[in-house]
Amino acid sequence: MTMDLTQASADELGKLYRKGKASPVETMKAVLARAERLAPAINALCHVDTRSALAAARASEKRWKKGEPLSPLDGVPVSVKELVRVKGWPASMGSKLTDKAPADADAPAVARLREAGALVFAQSTSSEYGHKGVTDSPLHGITRNPWNTAMTPGGSSGGAGAAVAAGLGPIAIGTDGGGSVRIPASFSGLIGLKATFGRVPAWPPSMTGDLSNTGPMARTALDAALMMNAIARPDPRDGYALPPDDTDYTRKLTRLPKRLKIGFALRFGDHPLDIEVAAMVTRAARDFEALGCTVEEVEPPFSVAEASRAFVIHWLSALQRLLQVFPEARHGEFDPNLLAGAKAGLRYSLQDVVNAQVTRRDLTLAWNLFFTQYDLLLTPTVAVQPFEAGTNLPPGPDGKPNFMWSPYTPQFNLTRHPAATVPCGVSRQGLPVGLQIASAHYKDALVMRAAAAFAEAHPLKFPVLPEN
Amino acid sequence: MTADLAMMPAHELVKLFKTRKASPVEATKAALARIDAFNGQLNAFQHLDPDTAMRQARASEKRWKKGGKRLSDIDGVPITIKDMVLTKGMPTRMGSLATDPDGPFNVDAPVAQRLREAGTVLLGKTTSPEYGWKGVTDSKLYGATHNPWKIGRTPGGSSGGGTAAEAVGMGNLAIGTDGAGSVRIPCSFSGIFGLKPTQARVPLWPVSAQGTLSHIGPMTRTVRDAAMMMNVIARPDPRDPYGRPDDAEDYLKGFDKGVKGLRIAYSPTLGFVERDKIDRDVAVAVEQAVKVFKTLGARIVEDSPDFMGMDPRKVLNAHWQSNVALLLNNFSPEKRELMDPGLVKAAEYGANLGQEAVVSAIHQRQTISAIMNQFMAKYDLLLTPTMPMTAFAVNENAAWGGDGVDIGWTPFTLTFNLTRQPAATIPCGLDREGMPIGLQIVSGHAKDALVLRAAAAYERVRPIPAPPMAHQI
Numbered sequence: 023m024t025m026d027l028t029q030a031s032a033d034e035l036g037k038l039y040r041k042g043k044a045s046p047v048e049t050m051k052a053v054l055a056r057a058e059r060l061a062p063a064i065n066a067l068c069h070v071d072t073r074s075a076l077a078a079a080r081a082s083e084k085r086w087k088k089g090e091p092l093s094p095l096d097g098v099p100v101s102v103k104e105l106v107r108v109k110g111w112p113a114s115m116g117s118k119l120t121d122k123a124p125a126d127a128d129a130p131a132v133a134r135l136r137e138a139g140a141l142v143f144a145q146s147t148s149s150e151y152g153h154k155g156v157t158d159s160p161l162h163g164i165t166r167n168p169w170n171t172a173m174t175p176g177g178s179s180g181g182a183g184a185a186v187a188a189g190l191g192p193i194a195i196g197t198d199g200g201g202s203v204r205i206p207a208s209f210s211g212l213i214g215l216k217a218t219f220g221r222v223p224a225w226p227p228s229m230t231g232d233l234s235n236t237g238p239m240a241r242t243a244l245d246a247a248l249m250m251n252a253i254a255r256p257d258p259r260d261g262y263a264l265p266p267d268d269t270d271y272t273r274k275l276t277r278l279p280k281r282l283k284i285g286f287a288l289r290f291g292d293h294p295l296d297i298e299v300a301a302m303v304t305r306a307a308r309d310f311e312a313l314g315c316t317v318e319e320v321e322p323p324f325s326v327a328e329a330s331r332a333f334v335i336h337w338l339s340a341l342q343r344l345l346q347v348f349p350e351a352r353h354g355e356f357d358p359n360l361l362a363g364a365k366a367g368l369r370y371s372l373q374d375v376v377n378a379q380v381t382r383r384d385l386t387l388a389w390n391l392f393f394t395q396y397d398l399l400l401t402p403t404v405a406v407q408p409f410e411a412g413t414n415l416p417p418g419p420d421g422k423p424n425f426m427w428s429p430y431t432p433q434f435n436l437t438r439h440p441a442a443t444v445p446c447g448v449s450r451q452g453l454p455v456g457l458q459i460a461s462a463h464y465k466d467a468l469v470m471r472a473a474a475a476f477a478e479a480h481p482l483k484f485p486v487l488p489e490n
Numbered sequence: 491m492t493a494d495l496a497m498m499p500a501h502e503l504v505k506l507f508k509t510r511k512a513s514p515v516e517a518t519k520a521a522l523a524r525i526d527a528f529n530g531q532l533n534a535f536q537h538l539d540p541d542t543a544m545r546q547a548r549a550s551e552k553r554w555k556k557g558g559k560r561l562s563d564i565d566g567v568p569i570t571i572k573d574m575v576l577t578k579g580m581p582t583r584m585g586s587l588a589t590d591p592d593g594p595f596n597v598d599a600p601v602a603q604r605l606r607e608a609g610t611v612l613l614g615k616t617t618s619p620e621y622g623w624k625g626v627t628d629s630k631l632y633g634a635t636h637n638p639w640k641i642g643r644t645p646g647g648s649s650g651g652g653t654a655a656e657a658v659g660m661g662n663l664a665i666g667t668d669g670a671g672s673v674r675i676p677c678s679f680s681g682i683f684g685l686k687p688t689q690a691r692v693p694l695w696p697v698s699a700q701g702t703l704s705h706i707g708p709m710t711r712t713v714r715d716a717a718m719m720m721n722v723i724a725r726p727d728p729r730d731p732y733g734r735p736d737d738a739e740d741y742l743k744g745f746d747k748g749v750k751g752l753r754i755a756y757s758p759t760l761g762f763v764e765r766d767k768i769d770r771d772v773a774v775a776v777e778q779a780v781k782v783f784k785t786l787g788a789r790i791v792e793d794s795p796d797f798m799g800m801d802p803r804k805v806l807n808a809h810w811q812s813n814v815a816l817l818l819n820n821f822s823p824e825k826r827e828l829m830d831p832g833l834v835k836a837a838e839y840g841a842n843l844g845q846e847a848v849v850s851a852i853h854q855r856q857t858i859s860a861i862m863n864q865f866m867a868k869y870d871l872l873l874t875p876t877m878p879m880t881a882f883a884v885n886e887n888a889a890w891g892g893d894g895v896d897i898g899w900t901p902f903t904l905t906f907n908l909t910r911q912p913a914a915t916i917p918c919g920l921d922r923e924g925m926p927i928g929l930q931i932v933s934g935h936a937k938d939a940l941v942l943r944a945a946a947a948y949e950r951v952r953p954i955p956a957p958p959m960a961h962q963i
Contacts, residue, residue: 225860226857226860227853227856227857227859227860229853231852231853231856232856258863258864258866258867258934259860259863259864260860260863261856261858261859261860261861261862261863261909261910262856262859262910263863263935264734264735265734265735265737265935265936267735339845339849340849342845342846342849343846343849343850343853346846346850368845368846370845371845372812372815372840372841372843372844372845372848373815373816373819373841374845375812375845375848375849376812376813376815376816376848377816379701380697380816383697383701383731384697386731386732387695387697387729387730387731390728390729390730390731390733391728391729393728394728437731462728463733463735464735
């Protein structure tokens with residue numbers, strides 16, 4: 023074995039398998055070994071199923087030997103965020119309070135990946151019930167960023183982000199209710215997609231309802247596209263799934279359509295913005311001109327403050343259900359941040375909640391009309407660089423906690439528009455910065471093509487953490 | 491001849507336009523003559539504009555003349571639109587004294603715009619209870635609308651003006667809206683066909699107070715006419731925040747393929763409606779209709795979804811009551827005085843629902859949708875009664891003497907507003923008093939064309955009769 027299989031992309035692995043230059047068993051063993059050695063440093067995987075991973079790898083190896091792989095992802099190790107059900111594993115949700123009995127069915131995305139032959143080998147960490155944009159939980163402790171282990175990988179799919187960046191499987195499944203795929207993908211230097219709501223079927227219904235999306239996280243756009251080809255397939259369990267459309271997300275992936283009109287919004291209202299993030303994202307937006315696009319600076323078409331308030335009301339009023347689901351005597355075992363949020367959610371009136379729904383519809387309408395004028399929107403993915411692991415909020419310019427560090431992502435959970443993040447470089451302190459790309463509903467493939475075209479022109483070199 | 495044009499299915503009417511055996515002007519005159527004859531008794535319109543209609547008819551007539559270019563397959567067909575839908579140049583009052591009679595009325599909702607672009611002739615706006623709040627049609631603004639099958643009975647609601655008009659030829663096509671059954675209830679009670687399409691398949695704007703419960707759909711005397719309307723109105727519009735992908739569906743494709751071999755579930759109770767609440771004549775007529783599907787070659791299985799103790803009625807009540815609570819916040823106390831006391835009462839109920847109750851209802855709605863999706867994965871279609879009863883007296887807010895705050899008397903329809911599935915109603919008989927009974931036909935999401943195809947197969951062997959009144963001209 024000449025190359026480090028843990029650093030290969032899914033697409034590269036498939037090619038190696040096809041040529042017989044590597045096997046799924048070799049890859050799986052390498053990833054499992056690396057996962058074990060890196061566990062203390064990054065704490066990205068909370069459950070590793072060595073036995074079934076190796077059994078799946080052996081079955082995959084047989085298929086490749088017969089020349090009958092199930093898909094280009096056959097034999098590719100994939101981790102699954104602990105908020106997403108995997109048959110036989112606990113649906114722990116990062117919580118001490120949840121039932122740890124093995125789940126009796128795979129969530130749709132997991133079922134599709136298995137059908138594609140992918141090796142579902144581990145569960146990745148999340149903040150408790152995915153309630154915050156960083157990754158630490160009462161159940162599993164703090165997850166760290168492979169780019170700098172003092173820092174958070176973001177969240178709530180931070181385990182997924184850290185795992186992929188560290189070479190623990192080239193692809194991962196995350197979920198995104200307010201940015202939980204895009205924030206950790208940005209903080210870990212990955213490509214991540216929150217597709218149009220309903221494009222990737224999900225089950226069971228999420229606590230946060232139609233804010234929540236299952237999405238791919240990968241080192242390359244091609245890998246994310248290969249994942250979309252599998253996980254966007256229909257599943258009857260999702261009452262909100264879109265009609266299947268058989269899109270091949272790898273088609274013309276790195277070639278952008280001619281003369282796209284792009285809006286670039288550096289700020290989403292009045293919030294602190296890291297100076298390096300601002301500079302890198304502005305440069306990235308300009309670089310789209312080199313790709314043949316027209317780029318115009320734009321303002322968000324709707325009050326971001328009002329939208330953010332509507333988001334918080336949606337979010338916290340959903341969290342308050344946990345106070346009813348679990349007995350009061352055990353509420354002390356919640357992450358204090360989750361408990362405070364759920365209690366705050368209880369204080370909203372019915373009018374607040376219904377008003378927030380109305381604001382959400384008006385916001386969506388405003389962005390829909392925006393996207394009749396512009397093919398794509400570019401923004402920073404996050405307004406700050408990765409910050410200290412174990413803290414909930416980064417410090418603001420005034421030294422006080424900055425609550426407005428992720429103003430760009432939740433908008434598109436409210437509006438259900440597709441939004442991806444693609445890395446646009448590394449800051450002076452060696453931390454990745456992400457560019458968010460959004461479009462009109464159902465143009466997920468266009469968002470992926472824009473991310474792929476940009477990534478091809480701006481490749482990122484991942485750090486290889488020492489294994490000890 | 492002119493009287494026949496008004497009752498003629500739109501798809502036959504346009505054939506006459508094409509061969510110049512009839513013209514849009516004649517068709518419009520025929521519809522207006524029926525309005526003169528019947529509207530005094532039925533009270534189906536909140537606004538009529540014969541002059542504009544005639545102008546539109548003359549413009550269409552030119553397009554149908556030799557060498558003209560028609561705008562659509564329904565160019566020149568007289569239509570009506572419910573008062574809940576914005577129409578340029580005609581007042582939209584939402585059935586309410588509290589709305590501004592002076593407008594401005596300067597913009598079309600997507601469905602009105604599509605129908606205008608298609609060259610149809612808009613006769614007027616049909617009545618609705620205030621903000622479509624109940625399943626019958628009366629309001630302080632216009633009084634009660636009556637059922638063409640029996641004066642003194644409600645046509646159902648909230649799109650009851652549209653169904654009363656459509657049933658007797660006051661327009662060849664009608665548009666209704668459906669937040670808990672408001673297309674299907676009046677179509678069932680008034681004896682015509684109606685489709686609540688998959689949510690957002692017909693774009694909706696401005697955003698409804700009822701959010702994703704709200705749907706827009708065709709109400710017609712033949713199934714083919716509804717399919718032709720869908721080909722015009724089910725086109726994307728960026729103003730709908732929930733707009734679906736543009737699928738360029740042709741609702742007439744495969745329309746005549748019948749139901750042979752289709753897997754159809756028959757659920758007389760939908761798994762939660764108490765049998766003693768379902769009128770005996772309704773139960774029998776629906777069962778007979780199911781047998782017709784069997785003779786047409788469908789594979790029928792009696793089966794019901796298991797909602798695991800959740801009650802769709804309660805889930806819908808929490809949604810709509812809390813939504814109207816918010817809606818009424820937009821009105822001053824003086825304006826509220828002008829409103830339907832039943833609506834005000836529903837808003838008070840809604841305002842007193844706890845936030846937890848509503849958030850929990852939202853979550854239950856998702857679970858109910860997931861259960862229905864899994865149920866529909868086993869079947870092509872589902873058949874149920876549309877309503878547990880037939881049309882009752884006017885000026886009641888609900889069946890069974892209810893106050894209308896509890897919308898649970900229409901359990902079969904409201905379930906599919908929660909789940910956003912397509913659901914149609916087609917007449918399947920008359921009860922002991924001669925009032926129409928409806929059969930509901932439901933499919934999985936986005937299979938609206940399949941629902942139309944099944945309804946058409948049934949209609950071929952059980953054509954939809956017109957009410958006796960329609961012949962009294």
